[in-house]
Amino acid sequence: MMGKFRQCALAQVVVVALMVASTAWAGDPELVLSTSHEEIHAGDTVILDLYLHNPTDTAIVQKLPSSLPCTVQWGDTEASCEARRVEEPTAYGEKIPARGYAKWQYAVAIPTDARETIRLRLRTLSAAALLLPVSATPADASAPEDVSPLADASTPVAPTSLDNGDALVQSYLENLSVHRPMYFLLGVDPGLDQTKFQFSFKYRLFNPKGYLAEVAPWMSGFHIAYTQRSIWDLKDDSKPFEDTSYMPELFYEISNIDLNIKRITTFGIQGGYEHESNGKSGDDSRSTNYLYLRPVLGIHLVDTFYLKVAPKIFTYVNNSENTNDDIMDYRGYFDLEVGIVDTEGLALNSHLWWADEGATVQLDLTYPMSRLLAKSVNLYLHAQYFSGYAETLLHYNERHDAFRLGFSIVR
Numbered sequence: 001m002m003g004k005f006r007q008c009a010l011a012q013v014v015v016v017a018l019m020v021a022s023t024a025w026a027g028d029p030e031l032v033l034s035t036s037h038e039e040i041h042a043g044d045t046v047i048l049d050l051y052l053h054n055p056t057d058t059a060i061v062q063k064l065p066s067s068l069p070c071t072v073q074w075g076d077t078e079a080s081c082e083a084r085r086v087e088e089p090t091a092y093g094e095k096i097p098a099r100g101y102a103k104w105q106y107a108v109a110i111p112t113d114a115r116e117t118i119r120l121r122l123r124t125l126s127a128a129a130l131l132l133p134v135s136a137t138p139a140d141a142s143a144p145e146d147v148s149p150l151a152d153a154s155t156p157v158a159p160t161s162l163d164n165g166d167a168l169v170q171s172y173l174e175n176l177s178v179h180r181p182m183y184f185l186l187g188v189d190p191g192l193d194q195t196k197f198q199f200s201f202k203y204r205l206f207n208p209k210g211y212l213a214e215v216a217p218w219m220s221g222f223h224i225a226y227t228q229r230s231i232w233d234l235k236d237d238s239k240p241f242e243d244t245s246y247m248p249e250l251f252y253e254i255s256n257i258d259l260n261i262k263r264i265t266t267f268g269i270q271g272g273y274e275h276e277s278n279g280k281s282g283d284d285s286r287s288t289n290y291l292y293l294r295p296v297l298g299i300h301l302v303d304t305f306y307l308k309v310a311p312k313i314f315t316y317v318n319n320s321e322n323t324n325d326d327i328m329d330y331r332g333y334f335d336l337e338v339g340i341v342d343t344e345g346l347a348l349n350s351h352l353w354w355a356d357e358g359a360t361v362q363l364d365l366t367y368p369m370s371r372l373l374a375k376s377v378n379l380y381l382h383a384q385y386f387s388g389y390a391e392t393l394l395h396y397n398e399r400h401d402a403f404r405l406g407f408s409i410v411r
Helices: 002-024 211-215 217-221
Strands: 028-033 045-053 060-062 067-074 077-085 094-096 101-109 116-122 129-137 177-180 182-189 194-206 222-232 240-253 266-276 287-302 307-317 334-342 347-354 359-366 381-386 400-410
Touching: 094 101, 116 194, 182 287, 182 381, 194 400, 211 217
Parallel strands: none
Antiparallel strands: 028 045, 045 101, 060 094, 067 077, 067 116, 077 101, 116 129, 177 194, 182 194, 182 400, 194 222, 222 240, 240 266, 266 287, 287 307, 307 334, 334 347, 347 359, 359 381, 381 400
């Protein structure tokens, strides 16, 4: 145990020493790649620590992609793999203080046929390669002394944590990510009958490492998504849902277009087809469909403050003529999203819709609870104000105002 502790401590000292040594000169940011894993088997998923040192006297903002292509070499064999961010990257990048450094973590799967010492290199970044000793997979190793009575005595069994969901259920979660804000908000004014929640996710259809994406890289931009938003009447004894919008969509996303403009840290475009309905029948049934285009622009203002501008232009396709034939008069054809974000604190996001019957506005103010409770709770305090039309499909032509308070996990 003490030997492993000394190895881990030595690795950290080496990384810090490299950072300190690089402060002797001023220039471009320097990348250092390391890992704290002490024993690696072929087929393991290894967490890589990517340190970026800022040798200048001015704080900088750096954005790294959600995935990095890698090359793994052993003997005469070379294989390609992909390292993926452990935490979802922010849209604006991370601030690195003057003469300081930041750390990002990536997970990469070691090839199952890797042997002895491997050389792991990032293909798109100038970090020095890692040399890692690799042991045989646990299945090839000798069986441990203590074997579960439920297993055959000849089959080695490794302990598994239930926190690792894909250890017991295989998944493709690396292709799943957030799509729109996710929150639960209690109705304050006019009351609990205006409680609201929303969850949303998107899924990449074509694996960026697969054959189709290698032949035609643009195919990795196709996504399916699903968003559900509900108004929940918690004031009523039976706690009914007043109305729910079910919103599946198919869209194409170009997530990172480099404009070569210093202050623009993010620029991308989404465009696709979205269906929205409330799942009801008879006179309460509502449904419509959209074709939309949505560019997203992130601009660094100062320190950790950013400006987000995301105008969404849409038109209606196969709109229900029986139940909501005039919804465009209340929701319009344009949604302007503007946000001012402090990545370490408050964020104010706004939506503004223009329509013939008048304007609609939604304001969302969020603050990380981790700043209040020493990183013990990973939630945002969330206040929302809505004023206008078509927050729900059922009452799309009725103007109303609502103020809500609650929590969000994606803002």
